[in-house]
Structures are given as structure tokens and as C-alpha cells.
Amino acid sequence: MAVQTVASTTDSAAANSVDLGPAAALSCRECGHRVPLGPVFACEECFGPLEIAYDFSAYDTEELRGRIEAGPANIWRYAPLLPVPADVATKPNLNPGWTKLVQADNLARELGVTGGLYIKDDSGNPTHSFKDRVVAQALEAARAFGFTTLSCSSTGNLAGAVGAAAARAGLRSCVFIPHDLEQGKVVMAAVYGGELVGIEGNYDDVNRFCSELIGDPAGEGWGFVNVNLRPYYAEGSKTLAYEICEQLGWRLPDQIVVPIASGSQLTKIDKGLQELIGLGLVEDRPYKIFGAQAEGCSPVSTAYKAGHDVVRPQKPDTIAKSLAIGNPADGPYVLDIARRTGGAVEDVTDEQIVEAIRTLARTEGIFAETAGGVTVGVTKKLLGSGVLDPSLTTVVLNTGDGLKTLDAVAGTGLTATIRPSLESFREAGLV
């Protein structure tokens, strides 16, 4: 793996020339080693993953709350808690976030939830998935580091999010995808006019090539949102935690059901909740985090049920393509969080995913991506097994839009076909 060498320092914030707001340094999640902010993602000491360390010490709780509430109706209301400059909202970007937290009373009735059930519906983002949140952070890091090309490997949602964000920011984009991706997905990514390069190989080959490119002079000036900008990128998922709590009236949910792909989103939601507690913005009380996978790609769920601490890779085979990461980098952290908070990790079959998509659409008018079918399906399953408590406030994430995975419900069709006459209408029993 190509890791750019950086000078180690104990006073990294002072050594940084980049302005990324409260972000003070990069810190290794394994050994705690700190390095200055830069386009690096692995610890030089132990090769553990780097994440952002912040300096929030100057914040006054009520002043901060007021500043957030007076902020824009997008993720930048939380700029004081993100690795972005203070003037981020004035720069051209897609301004994602502040998506609806839908009180899902119909679904609650159907599932028997009495303590309040909410869908955090991220299909309302600009390119209709939560990826806009993370790409927006990576974009600021790319600007701070002087990168001129925004790049990524992707099989779907991320490609569009990167293409759109780069277009709006006036950066070049170059997105790498497997060459045989479905035409619809290619169109969704290509329409923004950036470079879209098909790689002759599978998604693993695409990733391997991207890592090579980062270490090569040809990749100079390139910010790969999910590789060399990953520590910044990943922080975007914290905004889901912030929004949920603020939308609940600055209150922690009791239970939250999160999809697992790499596991990064779940770990950052936990980080976000911990930050809100630490800052005094919400009351410190227990919350449980539940992870949701598709049975056809359930390495974390399998490890959880077996009581393991390590995650054994799987070869994905599920309709939930946006969650189909067989070797999830943050798997062990997810296991730790689920166990520590009293949550769990569960999986559902493709049939259950489709049924859950239909249930959510029928009860709440929300058409979810397959990943949303996974979380709703797992919620139902965990309620059935008594692991989720129906008397507690529960938030379920929908991270994408059903329009992007139409194939999953392709069997859905007309309930009747009639001639244009009242007689035919009556015959069909539609009265």
C-alpha cells in the first residue's frame, strides 16, 4: 500500500498549513500515534487506520448549539465539528444533508413498535444517497491539499456523488469502475461529464489499480475520496448522528439500525454520538447500535453470531450491491460497537430485502434502495426475535434511493388492466 511519509509531531496543529477547521491532526485508531493533517490514511508506526483528531476544547455548549441551529439546512450547520474550514458553506459544493427524519407511525403499527419509529431518509440528498455527505468532506480536503482531480473506485452510488461534486466545484473528476457495469449505472455516473474509466476486471482489480496509481507520479494531484482522503471522507457519516439527535430535539435515540458495507458509517455514527455527549449537546444515556447486512454478504453478522472478534471475508452474492463488500475494513470496530452498546448485527435474505422495500413504500411512501430494504428487514427480524425493544425510540437508516435499484422490485406491476369503460372497471372489482 502506498503511504505518503509525513513528519511526526506532537504539536501537529501548529505544524499544519492547511485550514480544516477544528481538525487538529490525524490519529491512529490502533496505536494513537498522531501525524499532521495530510493525504494519508495508514499509520506509519503500525499501519492502523488514521482518523481525524479534533480540538473542540474552546466550545461552549449553548453557544455551539445556537450556532448550529442558526446554520444552513445542510451538513455545514455542523462545520464546527467537521474537518472543514469555517467558510465551507460559501464554497461551491452540493450542500448535502439535513435530510428528513420521518416519523414512521404506519410502519411502527405494522411492526409493533410503540416507542417511536423513525426513518432517516438519505434518499433526499443531491445525488440521492448518503455518499454526498462523505464526498463533501473529501472535496474540502482535496481543496486544502491542492488536488485538482477528484477520483474514486466505485460500482454505483459513489461514482455519481464524486462526478457531481467535482462538476460543481470545478475540479476534474476521474472515476474508475468495472468495465461491465450495467448501462443505467454508467449513465448515472457519466452524465456529469467527468472521466469515467472502465477497468477490464472486477471491483478488486479496480481497487488494486487505484492503489497503484496513488503511489505513481501519474496520480500526483489526485484525491481518491475513499483511499488517500479516506480519513476526511469517513467523517461525513458523523453528520447522520448529529442530524438524528438534533431532529429528535437534541436527544439520543435509544436504538439505531445502520447498514454495514465497509462498516465505516456505523463506526462514525457512534463517534458522532459520543462527540455530542462529550460536548454536552445531548444527555449522556445508553444507546444501542445495530448493524444490518444482506445474508449474501454477511461477514460481520456471521462473526457477530459466532462470537468472533475478527471478520472472515466472503464472496458477495446479493441484490444489495451498495453493501456488497466481502472484506469490510471496519468490521472489527463494528463488532466492538455492537457489543459495547448492547446492540447486535443481523442479516436478511434477498427476498426479505425486497419485502421490506415494499413494506416501507406501502406504509410510508418512501421508496428505498436495497440498502434500505436491508435495514428495514433487519429491524423487522430483530423485533421478531426480541433483540430490538419495541418500546424504545428507534431510528432506521435508509441510505439510498429506490430509483437506483429498480431491478430489485422489477416484478412490481399493474394490479389490473381494463378497457376504458365503467363496465370493465366494475368487472375488475375495483369499486
Place this chain on the structure above:
Amino acid sequence: MAVQTVASTTDSAAANSVDLGPAAALSCRECGHRVPLGPVFACEECFGPLEIAYDFSAYDTEELRGRIEAGPANIWRYAPLLPVPADVATKPNLNPGWTKLVQADNLARELGVTGGLYIKDDSGNPTHSFKDRVVAQALEAARAFGFTTLSCSSTGNLAGAVGAAAARAGLRSCVFIPHDLEQGKVVMAAVYGGELVGIEGNYDDVNRFCSELIGDPAGEGWGFVNVNLRPYYAEGSKTLAYEICEQLGWRLPDQIVVPIASGSQLTKIDKGLQELIGLGLVEDRPYKIFGAQAEGCSPVSTAYKAGHDVVRPQKPDTIAKSLAIGNPADGPYVLDIARRTGGAVEDVTDEQIVEAIRTLARTEGIFAETAGGVTVGVTKKLLGSGVLDPSLTTVVLNTGDGLKTLDAVAGTGLTATIRPSLESFREAGLV
């Protein structure tokens, strides 16, 4: 046409038992005849279209402005100006609106606009088109009149909007479409679980059948959002005008480019702007409204250019299906507004529509429906011909999402295909 008979009255508000907020009566747009609020759409005196008459007399400008600004981040912040009960925001509905007004500096540079160019991006609505705004009003009227089934005729966006809104509200829905609609559109409408009925015939046959059904006992308790609830439904488009002005800092835009299907949206945007002026919420100064059509369905544009007051029906043949109404009911009103405000009506070819979709995506990261290609294309054309003034603040509407009309840009694809190697990458000239 089946018109329910209602008692005529000069003091209609007092006679109404329904609570639809400031809506006082229905008033004929042709002869001014007033009738009480009810599920009727044509004047009993002259068969002219009925629209909502309001009583805004009790409002204090600054108190109203404060109430709006403190309201929710959706159309219900404007509840005091809509035909809905005051507690509308507490009822289950999709809460559409408050979509982004995107300052489109990149597009402005490309088109040579110096006075400020904005895209009002309604793809951010719950089912990703402006239809959620109008259906939300119809839903409140349906509840007020005790209807139990929400219905419509549709060939696309409206079907999904009605299905989703009814699902969330706990009403039955029954949507009528031509039986041979593309499978993708059928899925988008059917997923919400309501009745979706294919009619053996074209869209005209579907409409004729719906009118028959309204007059028949079989249609009792049915609210057809775009037929017997049309006066309420149509008011939803006013919220586009309200939001644009509030998002500009309570200021009228100088120029606004609106797509024309039936023409209702454009006339209601004008009505909304006039109301804001009348209420003192914006300064009274001139604004120009421009109508945009596809050349393949340009009855209003053709009449405008010929200097006619009447609109001659056309047989639609364009990729802009959501605008393909060959006999637009509000055509004459659109002509009047365009001429009165100093605007114009123009049309663009399918090729120009596709080019405009690509231009908007490439410059601003917004993937528009074909209707958005029409407005952006017409904006470019009118700037080229000097009809639009580049030094004035201009707002262009995008009323739908590109994911719904992927076919329009189906030719978009990979910029290169390479082997997973740096050598192949260099050969492709991507460095």
C-alpha cells in the same frame, strides 16, 4: 364533463363546513362567480376554471414573515397562504418543498449571465418531482371532503407522487395509466402498493375514462387530484414562487423560466408572486415570466410567436414526456402572463434538451429530468436571441429528476476502457 352541482352563495366562507385555512371560496377565473369550497372544478355559470379565493385580510406583513421563517423546512411554512388547515404540518404527508435554490455560477459563466443565475431544483422533493407539492394540497382537500381514495390519470411523475402520498396518509390510491407504459415507470408507481390500473388506450382514453368515473356512483368518495380536486392541487405550484423569493432574501427575481405542460404551474407561480407583492412581503417591482416548451409539443410557444390569443392543439412527439400535453388547459393564461410581464414563450429541439441536461450536469452537478433540459435549453436560446437579459437575476426551474428519464441520455458512457495497469492508463492519455 361531470360537474357536481353546488349551491351558489355570496357569503361562501360562512357556508363552508370544511376547514381549509385561508381558502374562502372557489372563484371562476373567467366570470368571477363564487361558490363554496367543494370538489368541483368548473364554473356552473360559464364553465370556466375555478380557482381558490383567499381571505388574507387579517395578516400583518411582519408578523406573517416571522411566522413563515419560523415554520418547518417544507411547503407548510406557507400554510397561511395555502388551502390547508392550520395544523397541516402535524398530519401524515410527505412534507415536500423547501428544495434548494442553487446559485449556478458555473452555468452562468458558460451562458454569459452576469446578473446571477439560479436553479430551483425540485428533484429534491420526496418522489423527486414538483408533483409532490401539488399532490400534498390535493391530499388535504381530499381529507377535508372525506374522500377515501386518492386517484389520478398519469403517464409518469404524478402516478408515483399520488401513490406515495396516499400510502403515507393511509388512504387508498388508485392510479390510471396507459397499459403499455414503460416497465420502469410502472415499477416507480406500483411500488407504493396502491391500485395501478392499466387502461387499454392512450392517455386521452385514460382521461376520458376518469371523467366518466367521477360522474358515476362507482367514483363516489374518490378524489382525482388533477380533476375534481384540481383547484386545490394547482395551488401547490405557488409554493415555488414563495420559496424562490424567500430564498433570494424576500426579493422578486427579475426573470424566471418555467416549463409548460398544462400551463398551470406558470400561472400559479405568477399568482404566488402577485400575492407576495400584495401582502407586502416583497417589494413591488417588475418581473418577467418566460415559458419553456419542447419543439415536439409547442402549442403555447407556437401561439406566442404567431401573436395568437388561442392555443391550437398539437400531437406531442418529444422526449420531454412530462411536458407532452398537446392541448394545454392554461395555455391562454400563459400567453397573457408572458405578454403582460414582458416575458416570452420559446421551445427547443430534443437534441437541445439533451445537450442542456448534459450542460447542467457538467457545470453544476445537477442531473435534471427532460423538463429541466427544456428550461435550461430555452434559457440558453433566449439569451442567444437577446430576449433574456444576462445582466438580470434569473431563476430557472428544474421540476424533475434525471433518474426518471435515463433514456434521454442513454448514449452517455465510458470515456475509456483500460486494463488494470499504469501502462494501459498512460496509453489512454488519462494522465
